[in-house]
Amino acid sequence: MAFTAADVKNLREMTGVGMMDCKKALAETDGNIEKAIEYLREKGLAASQKKAGRIAAEGMALSTIIDGVGVVVEVNAETDFVGKNEKFVNFVKGVAATVAKENPADLEALMACKYADTDLTVEQQQQEMVLVIGENIKVRRFARFAEGTPVSYVHAGGKIGVLVILDTDLTAEQVEECGKDVAMQIAALNPRFWDKSQVTEEVLETEKKIMMAQMANDPKMANKPEQVREKIVMGKLNKFYSENCLLQQEFVKDNTLTVEKYIAGAAKALGGKIAFKDAVRFEKGEGIEKKQENFAAEIAAMVK
Secondary structure, three states: OOOOHHHHHHHHHHHOOOHHHHHHHHHHOOOOHHHHHHHHHHOOOOOHHHHHOOOOOOOEEEEEEEOOEEEEEEEEOOOHHHHOOHHHHHHHHHHHHHHHHHOOOOHHHHHHOEOOOOOOEHHHHHHHHHHHHOOOOEEEEEEEEOOOEEEEEEEOOOOEEEEEEEEEOOOHHHHHHHHHHHHHHHHHHOOOEOOHHHOOHHHHHHHHHHHHHHHHOOHHHHOOOHHHHHHHHHHHHHHHHHHHEHHHOEEOOEEEEEHHHHHHHHHHHHOOOEEEEEEEEEEOOOOOOOOOOOHHHHHHHHHO
């Protein structure tokens, strides 16, 4: 019995198993959907479907450099315990190695890539990890930089991964300390912008509006002339830059310097050029709504 691409898609939606495994299952069962589901269950692949519905907000953010290519990835699991599991950590490293080698265009392309040093795709390897570890595991996102000089930093064993890209005529070893200091700043303060030049007029107008409204509601400020309030707002905008823009922020290791001045000083001391080019900051689980467990309610429901 023949089968179509639509059958493969249908089987995938029914089981949550990867396309290649669904195609193989249909080939092995002459296109019979029911038998293909049974085949996948026997292989232990369809068992991962139940786990796939669980919220995975823990795991690991990894920043690393592989053969001069900077990579940062986030892979999620359900519990913090699994995030420290050696097999899970090795899987995350393998995902990063795949990103570095294959240069996938997006997450879908990454999942179809051959996982590092195996004949399996990243998606298939992910399913294997679900079965081995017993939790929902999900490759969530990645970033890759092949140009510039990357410096990686991982905070708190994988809670935050930061990759800083520098434009420099010095060696990677020479600029590593400077890059790590900048990465630590990004990890700690999570700036909204890298430089004040990135702040749009729309953002500035919103901030001005908020500041003017705050002064209008402040009895000490409300009666001041509008020109005076405008000058005060301009002063506050400078503070906005210093709080929200990386290069204009106070350097955490020396608050007499901005990050921009720290980088310039490091370049001068090393006798070369160092300029901040870009960065990526991944914090594990950010933006994922975590399930709030209510064990008392759960037990009460079970005994009714």
